[in-house]
Amino acid sequence: MSGRLVLVRHGQSYGNVERRLDTRPPGSELTPLGRDQARAFAGNGVHRPALVAHSVATRAVQTAAEISGRFGLTARALDGIHEVQAGALEDRNDDDAIAEFNAIYQRWHSGEPGVALPGGETAEQVLDRYLPVVTELRMRYLDDDDWTGDIVVVSHGAAIRLAAATLAGVDGSFVLDNHLNNTEAVVLSPITDGRWSCVQWGALTPPFYPEPDADPVGDALRSDTDPMG
Template sequence: MENRNDDEAVAEFNAIYQRWHHGELEVPLPGGETGRDVLDRYLPVLTDLRIRYLDDHDWTGDIIVVSHGAAIRLAAAALAGVDGGFVLDHHLGNTESVVLIPITDGRWSCVRWGELSPPFSPEPAPAPIADAVRCNTDPMA
């Protein structure tokens, strides 16, 4: 899929990426990495940055990591426990960011996803009849 942007390649990438967010990290992209490979390459760098700088009480700055949006989304979900459904529903646009802050015990908290703030939950499936019954309104009106 390298150097391809045709509809078939995009659909194949998206199908595999969705599987990664549903726990199937061992599925590889054709001729490329698995989700596990991406995380194994990506997460140690973030851990090292955290240990070197963010866990140092004298450090007062921020660290900015620039990467491919899909890798950012996968790593942020893994580090901060952001729901895979939310990640798949909320693509990051060009130059959008995810903000993670270190919390206790080596864990992270996601405090910003693009333009969104927590809580980060998947979009509810539309259920107009159930919604109307719950709200006591006529769904046909």
């Protein structure tokens, strides 16, 4: 096998600009900057895909179209890899909602994956729909001795970080302290016995050290950017 799984966060959306918890598909569209980000990702020469896929959310569809078009590929939709569902917090951008989302997300990475967002998902539910999609991509393509090239999957920040940490054993405190900007990616390389190695997290490469002072709630409230990375 020769190829990696590139989990890339979509380009900037109007929901991101408004700092909304925009999680329910189809969701908001890309901004002009978001389209530029997608084209820049495709043009950076680092991740030349053999296959491009995306979630069912509009911003992921549009990002994938920009990337796949660069390489003459047809992007394909995959169920199950949409964003963590915020439930009763959906479409809110007030500090209380952002703090609650991030506090529960922190609990997921601190050993409490069964805690649910109000009216929304638990980490276990997110992983139950997300990981089988990754496994199928690996079994069908990356584990094939004749396969060459990366698989680029356009997905969503909170879901990518949760899934990637679970698959590659990345420390939860690192995950909480290292968000993904729009069109940043987590790159996973398949290794023996069905395992994965994380070879890139945004702009960072291994080793991924624990962050003892991670404060995701405070970071989200202090940030003037969107809370969903």
